[in-house]
Amino acid sequence: MKPQMILTVFIMSALAVFTAENTFSAGALKQFGDHMGRSHHALLYKRQSCDSCHENSEPTAFPADFVCLDCHDEVELVQATARPEEEKWQNPHNNMHYGKDVPCMECHGEHRESELLCAGCHSFDYPDFKK
Amino acid sequence: MDNKKDYQADRRRFLVSMGVAGAATLAGPSLSAMVNEGEVEWGEDHEIVVIGSGFTGLAAAIEAHKLGATDIVVYDMMPYFGGNSTYNGGLFAVPDSPLQKENGIEDSPERMTADQVLAGRGLAYQDLLLHVASHANEALQMTLDAGTEYLPYLQQLGGHSVPRTYQTIEACGAGIIRPLVEQCRKLGIKLVTRAKFKRLIFNKEGTVEGAEIAMGYYFGRDVDGTPVNVRSKRGLLIATGGFARNVGLRSAQDPTLTEEVPSTNPPSATGEALLEMFRVGAVPVHMAYIQTGPWASPDEDGFGYVSNYSIYNFAHSVSINVRTGKRFMNEIADRKTRSDAQLALRNDDGSPLPPITITSFEDAKEHPTMEKVLKYKVGWKFDTLEELTAHFNVPLEPLKAQIEEYNGYVKSGMDEQFGKPMGKAEGKYIRAPFVVVRNWPKVHYCQGGAQIDVHARVIGSDNWQPIPGLYAGGEVTGGMHGVSRLGSCSIPDCMVMGMTAARTMMKS
Incomplete structure (x- = not known):
């Protein structure tokens, strides 16, 4: 993504969160026209800019793995979900089995409900995780 | 996008590279099916191609x-x-490891092989075992060079005659995999995800020249990906692991392993690459020897916490049929004996009726897993037998009588019910408060697979010679462990046979 584009998306997203704060919480799954999507991406839907994430404006496939990191900073994500020492490897953004190599979409659904990858085996509690 | 995240197969590139031969069909298992007619259009060309990113x-x-x-x-x-x-x-x-030398433990590759031959009950391939044991130190060194950290002491696992087992500080193979992945990145080895091996491609001489790989494959999401023919100059290594999660394949070998028996393995243990090797003539070996773990729990997926908890606690616990309130097995019999006894426990409609394993809190708390088991609610603590029986709907009086009877065996040192060796239960009476887990076997390891030789070459059934250009190692292969693999012997098997395959390919 071009820097200018990133900036535009950033400003749009910030505005969206700011203006939408009172009607729904950031990250909630919501209907946008034909699509379900996350509330903090509201303006992307409003402007129908599918190619912000997908390869083109009429997507037929998943976006590239880690495309989210074009806007979301990996270091900040790892810090935001850090766990106490005895649970340090339960950090979903830097975990024991896969390190930082789990593609975002394996836990986060943009157009559908999110499902934690680790929930297949573990019952770790992530209170801030938005389904 | 930084380079670290550059490993997903590039969708645009393989759309372009998809050629005529991408659609070449290989219909049946006859020799002609192994040889591709006409020109193969290669989408990618590499010196060494490896399928699977495990050990x-x-x-x-x-x-x-x-x-x-x-x-x-x-x-x-x-x-x-x-x-x-x-x-x-x-x-x-x-065997013969640095930690053994530090601690004055006498061991040798021959001794480790002898232990494994015993567990293999006459079916293990001694030449493969000895080869692996003889090179295990080199494999250990490779992990140390990559940054793996091990506990400072050795363990002596079941069936091993001396302490010879290292364990990563994470108590998980991830403690080896993560450093090896980072090492590969440092060395410029190309790692590609969402790339599914589909079939082998042979040249006119019958040598494996490459493989069809579906790039952009999304497991479990109905996206098959785009086939690309990948050429490998020095050969192709199949390192795709076992088939514990392929219910059709495993229950065809062992009809007791239906879908109601879960697995400690991830869903990717499907065995499709193994079937492709069989299709082109590899020799199936020991396919029905599929190991289940009676220490697993139906309350969590995968290996979980209960497995290590139960392995530690079974010796001083009672396993109870919740219907009768009575024991039904020797809690430390071999894996197969216990799994069979558990699988026989049924409700009237035939559905599984997992038994409970009751341990005194005093004894359970000695192992660090108890805390995890309780924290993640895959085990429960009860102050009285009344609370326990109410929770699991177990008849109280028979259970009370059973525990009293068992405690008599703890005292006498003789289990008159099931002949359990009571040495490790000495003084460990079953008394309140109790910690209880449920158990149900899980498919853990496939001893069977494709036959290989000590050079990691896959043997063909048409002439009992290696199939040129085709290599395999690890759980996808069969023969090495015979009927039953000893614990801690899979990592040396995988690492050494992977290294061996590389050495053979580089000589080719």
Whole structure:
């Protein structure tokens, strides 16, 4: 993504969160026209800019793995979900089995409900995780 | 996008590279099906191609690099690396190891092989075992060079005659996989996710020249990906692990392993690459020897916490049929005996009726897993037998009588019910408060697979010679362990056979 584009998306997203704060919480799954999507991406839907994430404006496939990191900073994500020492490897953004190599979409659904990858085996509690 | 995240197969590139031969069909198992008619259009060309990114695949890639290979690619069908290896318990048996020398423990590759031959009940391939045991130190060194950290002491696992087992500090194979993945990145080895091996491609001489790989494959999401023909100059290594999660394949071998028997393995343990090797003539070996773990729990998926908890606690616990309130097995019999006894416990409608294993809190708390088991609610603590029986709907009076009877065996040192060796239960009476878990066997390891030789070459059934260009190592292969693999012997098997495959390929 071009820097200018990133900036535009950033400003749009910030505005969206700011203006939408009172009607729904950031990250909630919501209907946008034909699509379900996350509330903090509201303006992307409003402007129908599918190619912000997908390869083109009429997507037929998943976006590239880690495309989210074009806007979301990996270091900040790892810090935001850090766990106490005895649970340090339960950090979903830097975990024991896969390190930082789990593609975002394996836990986060943009157009559908999110499902934690680790929930297949573990019952770790992530209170801030938005389904 | 930074380079670290550059390993997903590039969708645009393989759309372009998809050629006529991408659609070439290989219909049946006849020899003619193994030879591709006409020109194959190659989408990619590499020196070494590895299928699977577990212990075997990563060890092979790193060893090939060490021996001078400059274009190595590792494909994994999942969105991340490590397969079942990164779920593994991190136990690594090494004879004549540095830690053994430090502690004055006498051991040798021959001695480790003899232990394994015994567990293999006459069916284990001694030449493969001895080869692995003889090179295990080199494999250990490869992990140390990559940055793996081990506990400072050795363990003596069941069936091993001396302490020879290292364990990663994470108590997980991830403690090896993560450093090996990072090592591969440092060395410039290409790692590609969402790339699913589909079929082998032979040249006119009957040599494996490459493989069809579906790039952009999304496991479990109905996206098949785009086929690309990938050429491998020095050969192709199949390192795809076992088939514990392929219910059709495993229950065809062992009809007791239906879908109601879960597995400690990730869903990717499907065995499709193994079937492709059989299709082109590889020799199936020991396919019905599929190991289940009676220490697992139906309350969590995978290996979980209860497995290590139960392995530790079974010796001083009672396993109870919740319907009768009575014991039904020797809690420390061999894995198969216990799994069979558990699987026989049924409701009237035939559905599974997992037994409970009751341990005194006083004894259970000695192992660090108890805390996890209680914290993650896959085990429960009860102050009285009344609370316990109410929770699991067990008849109280028979259970009370059973525990009293068992405590008599603890005192006498003789289990008159099931002949359990009571040495390790000495003084450990079953009394309140109690910790209780439920158990149900899980498919853990496939001893069977494709036949290989000590050079990691896959043997063909048409002439009992190696299939040229085709190599395999690790759980996808069969023969090495015979009827039953000893604990901590999979990592040396995988690592050494991966390194061996690299050495053979680099000589080719």
